[in-house]
Amino acid sequence: MGLLLLVLLLPVPCVSGLPFYNGFYYSSSPHGWNLGHGEGLFSGMKLVVETPEDTLFSHRGANVTLPCWYRYEPALVSPRPVRIKWWKLSENGAPEQDVLVAIGLRHRSFGDYRGRVRLQQAGEREVSLEIRDLRLEDHGRYRCEVIDGLEDESGLVELELRGVVFPYQPPQGRYQLNFHEAQQACEDQDAVVASFEQLFRAWEEGLSWCNAGWLQDTTVQYPITLARRPCGGLGLAPGVRSYGLRHRRLHRYDVFCFAPALKGQVYYLEHPEKLTLSEAKEACQEDGAQIAKVGQLFAAWKFRGLDRCDAGWLADGSVRYPVVHPRANCGPLEPGVRSFGFPDPQSHKYGVYCYRPR
Numbered sequence: 199m200g201l202l203l204l205v206l207l208l209p210v211p212c213v214s215g216l217p218f219y220n221g222f223y224y225s226s227s228p229h230g231w232n233l234g235h236g237e238g239l240f241s242g243m244k245l246v247v248e249t250p251e252d253t254l255f256s257h258r259g260a261n262v263t264l265p266c267w268y269r270y271e272p273a274l275v276s277p278r279p280v281r282i283k284w285w286k287l288s289e290n291g292a293p294e295q296d297v298l299v300a301i302g303l304r305h306r307s308f309g310d311y312r313g314r315v316r317l318q319q320a321g322e323r324e325v326s327l328e329i330r331d332l333r334l335e336d337h338g339r340y341r342c343e344v345i346d347g348l349e350d351e352s353g354l355v356e357l358e359l360r361g362v363v364f365p366y367q368p369p370q371g372r373y374q375l376n377f378h379e380a381q382q383a384c385e386d387q388d389a390v391v392a393s394f395e396q397l398f399r400a401w402e403e404g405l406s407w408c409n410a411g412w413l414q415d416t417t418v419q420y421p422i423t424l425a426r427r428p429c430g431g432l433g434l435a436p437g438v439r440s441y442g443l444r445h446r447r448l449h450r451y452d453v454f455c456f457a458p459a460l461k462g463q464v465y466y467l468e469h470p471e472k473l474t475l476s477e478a479k480e481a482c483q484e485d486g487a488q489i490a491k492v493g494q495l496f497a498a499w500k501f502r503g504l505d506r507c508d509a510g511w512l513a514d515g516s517v518r519y520p521v522v523h524p525r526a527n528c529g530p531l532e533p534g535v536r537s538f539g540f541p542d543p544q545s546h547k548y549g550v551y552c553y554r555p556r
């Protein structure tokens with residue numbers, strides 16, 4: 199009876215007024231509770247899982263560690279066996295994905311993560327997840343779950359990849375792509391279809407675009423920073439506007455692509471004369487490179503500060519130039535990648551942007 203009272207009464211004064219974290223309470227002095235009676239997992243004991251609150255940023259091809267630590271309150275003297283499960287949360291209807299499960303030293307990884315993930319256990323209570331060779335699809339929210347018998351607690355880690363969002367329209371013009379074609383169009387530009395989070399972040403950074411484009415969740419949206427009449431009207435507030443879910447095969451729009459930060463180099467080829475598209479492709483090859491893709495030019499503009507007032511061909515047959523520091527005779531007054539659209543590839547001559555992988 200004495201022990202039961204102790205158990206019932208003790209946690210109450212400890213819990214009130216404590217910070218609320220990851221869905222459960224924790225004490226700022228974790229070892230301050232000392233019940234001192236052995237170590238059964240009785241009701242006064244808590245399992246605490248901690249993960250970082252801030253979003254982690256990494257880039258394609260990198261190795262990243264998603265931190266996760268657990269402990270007991272009150273602290274245990276001898277370790278207890280736990281099961282660890284890492285999984286990726288579903289985003290807008292995509293199924294959730296198992297990443298890794300571990301018991302003691304045995305672990306198993308799943309799907310696309312097989313062979314690319316392991317548990318990092320540098321500290322006694324560390325169960326961080328290391329992901330090697332990050333892929334573009336790896337961004338998202340991951341749950342670190344610690345299971346001890348009937349106790350089960352978890353924490354979230356959000357991972358984002360560094361990259362740049364850009365709207366894409368094919369040579370045929372506006373609103374030509376169904377969802378599958380949109381995926382292909384981004385892939386052809388060394389990019390993927392952007393997620394809503396990526397588009398939202400781009401809008402916060404100033405992206406404003408008046409044509410609606412597909413996102414990864416098969417919704418169609420467009421970001422507006424300043425209300426304009428031809429673009430939904432003056433009465434609508436700035437924001438990311440959504441047409442909602444659209445049919446992947448039947449509906450046609452533009453697309454928002456997400457290009458990762460680059461390992462290679464994009465440069466304007468110094469060449470004595472202007473070139474047709476096929477001459478431009480050859481000129482890059484003669485220089486030991488390839489003609490750059492749209493996603494590569496955007497990434498070089500955003501992450502390498504590529505700034506050039508000369509229009510150049512790109513692999514898709516569009517002509518563009520990147521401006522970081524706007525100036526006279528060099529397009530609009532905001533930084534951006536300017537586009538001349540898709541000029542006739544034989545009769546028009548321009549410079550060229552080449553890409554050399556590292």
Ligand SMILES: *[C@@H]1O[C@H](CO)[C@@H](O)[C@H](O)[C@H]1NC(C)=O
Pocket residue numbers: 259260261330331
């Ligand atoms: C990632 O880790 C693997 C194995 O530990 C290593 O071989 C590789 O060089 C690392 N990659 C990067 C980009 O650090």
